[in-house]
Amino acid sequence: MKQLLYSKKLAPYLFILPFLVTLAVFWVVPLGRSFVMSTQEVLYGQATFIGLGNYERLWGDRIFWQALFNSLRYMVLTLVLLVPIPLALAALVNSNIGSARIKGFFKASMFVPALTSVVVAGIVFRLIFAESDSAMMNQVVEFFGFGPVRWLRSDLTGLVALLAIALWRWAGVNMMYFLAGMQAIPTEYYEAASIDGANKFRQFIHITIPNIKPTVVYVVTISIYGGLSMFLESFMLYAGNNSPNNQGLTVVGYLYRKGIEENDLGFASAVGVVLLVVVMTLNISYLVASGTFKKEAA
Amino acid sequence: MTRLRTTVSTLVAALAVTALTACGGGGQPEAPVKNSDGSTTLDMWTFADVHAAYYEEMAERWNEANPDQEIRLEVTVYPYDDMHNKLQLAVNSGEGLPDVVDIEVNKFANFVKGENPPLVDLTEAAAPYTDDIVQARLDLYSKDWKIYGFPTHVGAFTTFYNTEALEGAGIDYTTIETWDDFKEAGTRYNEETGKEFGVASTSVMFLEPLIAAQLGGQFFDADGNVQVNSPEVVETLSTVKDMQDAGAVSTIPGGSPDSEEAFGAINDGDYAAIVYPAWYTSRFVDYMPDLAGKVAIAPAPVPDDAVVQTIGGGGTGAAVPAVSPNKDLAADWLAFAKLSPEANVAVWEVLGFDPVNMAVWEDEEVTDNPENKFNKYFQNNLFDVLREVQDGIGHFESFSDPSWPTVDDTFRTVTLNEIYENGTPVQEALDQAQADLENQLGQ
Structure with missing residues (x-):
């Protein structure tokens, strides 16, 4: 034992063993099982090998492509909203404008939605976007002179509701990430820049942005994954997995419908495998493009 | 010191092993267990x-x-x-x-x-x-x-009429026997009162199997393959769509009569005729107290040459x-x-x-009991209506097809919405459903 603990070669592996075991048990094994199941037709106590049959059905499945389109669209739009807006908010909080107490309160209140359960939030948003003309959003549009909107009945307005939840829930979290990145930037850089005559905006572009790049890369990566794997928000907003014309159906929602609601676990596994491939392809290409895998220049 | 370290690492190893083995096992049916009082x-x-x-x-x-x-x-x-x-x-x-x-x-x-x-x-x-x-x-x-x-x-299909609302428009529900009668009465009611008559549900599929069965159609062919664009199914959806275009049926908040939003609307008298399985009696009694004494039960309408009069829903x-x-x-x-x-x-x-x-x-002692809360609520006795259709109750085979859950799901999420909400032509929506279902079911 003593030899093992002091061995330079083996000890590191011993120390990361708990992580490796967890990774194997809860990630690698289920992943492998999913690959196997995606080539099977699974019924109670019997699994028949059917080769690529599930993938063939998936390829020609209009609803799957619709779900994938919905997820991709949601992911891209959350990126468009959830990177610039929190970045601007973080810059605002990090600046000298306003009193520290008000900013502290602002930070705290921006973060509260992330602590709220999606289930509760989804129900509240469903009521806010309800069809009746006394619902909150319809009161708002009425104020601007428009008639009541059947928010959750048509595609684009339903998407607006989903994005509203995402923005409300994640803007604060992303703002915290950016703020942490900004506070790690040495103030000397800004001093030097202001001596050279750079205004606040140029300082933001040429000092802040390059210095928080690792944070931006991190936020974009988890947002790609988060957007594509979104399920619960839509499930709660539409009070179930069946939205009109599948307008709120996401890839994970389709996996859930096929595997759990219709007991077609083989097909659902194929959906999961395809989702994994899509997420990994997008994320790895993004990480390569952003230079994360390159060795740091010395 | 060395000893302590050895002990700690042995403990950690032992814990890990227990944690791993604890995950296995189980899943066997257990022997019957009786409580101490023998129950x-x-x-x-x-x-x-x-x-x-x-x-x-x-x-x-x-x-x-x-x-x-x-x-x-x-x-x-x-x-x-x-x-x-x-x-x-x-x-x-x-x-x-x-x-x-x-x-x-x-x-x-x-x-x-x-x-x-x-x-x-x-x-x-x-x-x-x-x-x-x-x-x-x-x-x-x-x-x-x-x-x-x-x-x-x-669950034989019956129609629940809000007689108070109908009398205001001069409509006698007892004269409604066929879907044509239903459409004609509904159109007139809608024109005179501006309120809705029947319901075209989008989140529940009941009316369509009923009419399909009455027309002698099914949602599957003889070999059990899905067949939702057959002439009978097209005729079924067209029948409902025609009624909707004429104003005799319309969509309802909540998507079907069996939802909380709909209970409120029906209770307020916004919808006057609900064609639904007989068990809907319980929804009236439990959720629509304002309509007590105002609702009459009648058989579901039929097409002119009905193959079966009604089915269980x-x-x-x-x-x-x-x-x-x-x-x-x-x-x-x-x-x-x-x-x-x-x-x-x-x-x-x-x-x-x-x-x-x-x-x-x-057993009339049971069915006609005046103390029964359902008999008190409705104007007439449910069983008088049921006995009228008793010999005409058919079995809709599609309900017990192994693929029915998928078909039902597709209609409730897509097809019925396309037809009643988005105005997609019936044939087009059903062809789309057929293509989707064939793929999903691997047929």
């Missing part, structure tokens, strides 16, 4: 509060009649989707299952897939009672001549999971609780449903 605890899952009250009453009656086999029934009520999803996961893993479970008819086919269904064959337990039971309702929950679930009601098959340690007792109790004559009397008196035991339909 047996039966766990039951259901998705409707009203069912829970009914089963508790049937457990009490069973205990009075069988003091040597007392049961202690523990009912858990889950929301509809949650219960079926939970059950699906539990039967796949073989663990955490109840002894008895209510499975809704549109989900039932999921649980009898394959050659080895995870439910107990209840044919033997049912044998003492089957002669008086409507065969079509047992067929709904049977596969390969084995009964896997017991029905609760026939909706339903719940109560089943026993195969891994239950108490499956024999659970099966016997369930047969008593759902098929016996006294159970069927209770189905009417407690739940207000049309019972599957036909003998009860003839």
Whole structure:
């Protein structure tokens, strides 16, 4: 034992063993099982090998492509909203404008939605976007002179509701990430820049942005994954997995419908495998493009 | 120091090993367990509060009649989707299952897939009672001549008319016999009052199977392949769409009459004619108190040359999971609780449903009891209407097709929305549904 603990070669592996075991048990094994199941037709106590049959059905499945389109669209739009807006908010909080107490309160209140359960939030948003003309959003549009909107009945307005939840829930979290990145930037850089005559905006572009790049890369990566794997928000907003014309159906929602609601676990596994491939392809290409895998220049 | 380190690492290793082995094992059916008072605890899952009250009453009656086999029934009520999803996961893993479970008819086919269904064959337990039971309702929950679930009601389609609202527009509901009559009355009502008459549901599919069956159509061909763009189905959807265009039916808040938003609208008199299975009586009594004394029941409309007059709609098959340690007792109790004559009397008196035991339909002491809360609520007696259609109740085979859950799901999420909400032409929407379903079902 003593030899093992002091061995330079083996000890590191011993120390990361708990992580490796967890990774194997809860990630690698289920992943492998999913690959196997995606080539099977699974019924109670019997699994028949059917080769690529599930993938063939998936390829020609209009609803799957619709779900994938919905997820991709949601992911891209959350990126468009959830990177610039929190970045601007973080810059605002990090600046000298306003009193520290008000900013502290602002930070705290921006973060509260992330602590709220999606289930509760989804129900509240469903009521806010309800069809009746006394619902909150319809009161708002009425104020601007428009008639009541059947928010959750048509595609684009339903998407607006989903994005509203995402923005409300994640803007604060992303703002915290950016703020942490900004506070790690040495103030000397800004001093030097202001001596050279750079205004606040140029300082933001040429000092802040390059210095928080690792944070931006991190936020974009988890947002790609988060957007594509979104399920619960839509499930709660539409009070179930069946939205009109599948307008709120996401890839994970389709996996859930096929595997759990219709007991077609083989097909659902194929959906999961395809989702994994899509997420990994997008994320790895993004990480390569952003230079994360390159060795740091010395 | 060295010793301490060794001890700690041994402890860590030991903990890891225990943690890993603790995950394995389990999954075997256990031996029946009796409580200290000699009774047996039966766990039951259901998705409707009203069912829970009914089963508790049937457990009490069973205990009075069988003091040597007392049961202690523990009912858990889950929301509809949650219960079926939970059950699906539990039967796949073989663990955490109840002894008895209510499975809704549109989900039932999921649980009898394959050659080895995870439910107990209840044919033997049912044998003492089957002669008086409507065969079509047992067929709904049977596969390969084995009964896997017991029905609760026939669910014959009836029409509920708000007579107060109709009188205001000068419409006599007793003259409505065919769908043409229904359309004509609805159009007139809609023009005169500006309010809605019937309902075109988008989140529930009941009206369409009824009309398809009346026209002699099915949603599957003779080989069990999906066939939702056949002439009969096209005619069915066109019939409803025509009525919608004429103003005789329209969509309802909540998507179907059986939702909370719709209860409010119907209670306020916004919709005057609801064509729904007979068990909808319970929704009126429980959720629409303002309409007491104003609602009359009549048979569902028929097309001119109807093949069958009506069918059973909706339903719940109560089943026993195969891994239950108490499956024999659970099966016997369930047969008593759902098929016996006294159970069927209770189905009417407690739940207000049309019972599957036909003998009860003839027992006027039960059906015409003036103290019954359903008889008090409605203007006329449900059984007078049911006896009128008794010989014309058909079985809609598509309901028991293994692919029905997928078909039902596609219509409720896409097809009905396309036709009634988005105005997609019927043929186009059904061709799309056919293509989607063929792919999804691998046919």
